Amino acid sequence: MALVASSPTDKYPPLPDDKFPFKEPPPVVITPCNPWPPPYYLEDNLRKVEPYHYTYNTYCKQRWRGREILDIFASEFRDRPAEYYEKAIVEGRVVLNGKPVPSTKTVVKNGDVISHTLHRHEPPSTAQPIGIVHEDDDLIVINKPAGLPVHPAGRYNFNSIIEIMRADRGYGWNPLPCNRLDRLTSGIMFIGKHxxxxxxxSAQIRGRTVKKEYITRVVGEFPEGEIVCEQPILQISPKLGLNRVRANGKEARTVFKRMAYYPPKEDRATVQNTDHPEGMAWKRMRGYSIVRCFPITGRTHQLRVHLQYLGHPISNDPIYANQRVFGPSLGKGHSEEENDEDIMTRLGRMGKEDVADAVAYHDEMVDLYNKRKAEKMTGETCKICDTPLYSDPGVHELGIYLHARRYRCEEGKWDYETGLPEWALPPPGYEGATEATAESDPLAVDLRKLGLEDEESKEPGPDLVSNGTVTGDTASEPIAVAAAG
Incomplete structure (x- = not known):
């Protein structure tokens, strides 16, 4: 892809010298906006994107109002250091309402549009194709692969569900997601054709007429029976994607039901030290469970946070099952804020100085090579923009053991489901469930019996939430979507 210098007419004129001292920014090397076709290529079972120049246009979010522009960039966006953003503002690669920013201390107001042109380096994603569960004239029901965000967000643009489907079906086609899954989550999603x-x-999902079932694989022996968690959830850090159980959080309720438990093999549970270099002891001694999840509300990271609180986090969750961040207890029963700053500091090092250390990264089915292979800063920088470069992610970083297996209309008009993912099937040498049964189906849970739903009326639908650290929104008209996972 050829790079060309922008013409003088593309530059923004300087502000009057009598108001602000302003240095003319250098020529910016750019490619045509939204290069087409997207510069994809496949390598090592990953979908990669050639680096390209791109301009983010982002409306001021509510939490940004009244804050200095450099503070917003430095605190909200993690992929580049504060020094980079300071230089970008000074050199004119960041503009406010189409005009150069006079100072890094300029305050952003409601209605402002921040534009940031940068040489974009997208992280690789899985090369697994997007599965089609059902398609008609109105909707496409897809089986989303793990590791792909739904919308362009953060460091991801072309490596997103929307842009991959657009590339497959044509530039003029506009896929409209009706629900959202976290980047690391796989499973059922609805894409509107119009x-x-x-x-x-989207209205059906918001109105609680759709029943959702997730399947997950968690640390240890999950209790039998219908386990209800009603702990409220608070967003602690949008930058790091961290949410925790807090008394002042938003109401959140989930029903869990164990499908299978696979204990460790006695002849392998020999290592007692959890700091052992092979790191297998802790997981082997506890085994793992396959659990069905029935979210009644739809908070961000709801299932992941509730499972951590119960002491059974998703076993390869890089945040909530991370021993380097939460310690040996993995945050079980934590609902106080006294250690939040320490947790955020440790979490902020993941992918930079440290490799994430989730419990199942020590799975005996993952060889030593994959345990050591992980996305981390390499110490090298891009020759064009001096951006710090990352290594490719390991297989274990492309998703977590959380899958949206089934969505069903309670009125019986439609019902879509996928099979169990491979990681939920019985491991070699064990017997266990290979499909859903009526007895273990959380969609059949009697909510009135559990005291979670009034017989005469239902609660309003879950709050709609955003993706967290979104740096750009390419949709021309937003569609309200319910968060899940």
């Missing part, structure tokens, strides 16, 4: 279809499905 606005009315997307609005209708």
């Amino acid at each position: 606005r009315q279809a997307a609005e209708d499905m």
Whole structure:
């Protein structure tokens, strides 16, 4: 992809000298906006994107109002250091409402549009194709691969569900997601082919007429029976994607039901030290469970946070099952804020100085090479923009053991499901469930019996939430989507 210098007419004129001292920014090397076709290529079972120049246009978010522009960039966006953003503002690669920013201390107000042109380096994603569960004239029901965000967000743009589907079906096609899954989560998603279809499905999801079932693999022996968690959830750090159980958080309720438990093999549970270099002892001694999840509300990271609180986090979750961040207890029963700063500091090092250390990264089915292979700063920088470069992610970083297996209309109009993911099937040498049964189906849970739903009326639908650290929104008209996972 050829790079060309922008013409003088593309530059923003300097502000008057009598108001602000302003240095003319240097020529910016750019490629045409939104290069087409997207510069994808496949390598080592990963979908990669050639680096390209790109301009983010982001409206001022509510939490940004009244804050200095450099403070917003430095605190909200993790992929580059504060020094980079300071230089970008000074050199004119960041503009406010289409005009150069006079100072890094300029305060951002409601209605402002921040534009940031940068040489974009997207992280690799899985090369697994997007599965089609059902398609008609109105909707496409997909099986989303783990490791792909739904919308362009953060460091991801072309490596997102929307842009991959657009690349497959044509530049003019506008896929409209009706629900959202976290980047690391796989499973059922609805894509509207036109606005009315997307609005209708989104309304169904918001109105609680859709029952959702997730499947997950968690640390240890999960209790039998129907386990209800009603702990409120608070967003602690949008930059790090951290949410915790807090009394002042938003109401959140989930029903869990164990599907299978696979204990460790006695002849392998020999290492007692959890700091052993092979790191297998802790997981082997506890085994793992396959658990069905029935979210009644739809908070960000709801299932992941509730499972951590119960002492059974998703076993390869790089945040909530991370021993280097939460210690040996993995945050079980934590609902106080006294250690939040320490947790955020340790979490902030993941992928930079440290490699994430989730419990199942020590799975005996993952060889030593994959345990050591992980996304981390290499110490090298891009020759064009001096951006710090990362290594490729390991297989264990492309997703977590959380899958949206089934969505069903309670009125019986439609029902879509996938099979169990490979990681939920019985391991070699064990017998266990290979499909859902009526007895273990959380969609059949009697909510009135559990005291979670009034017989005469239902609660309003879950709050709609954003993706957290979104740096750019390419949708021309937003569709309300319910968060999940």
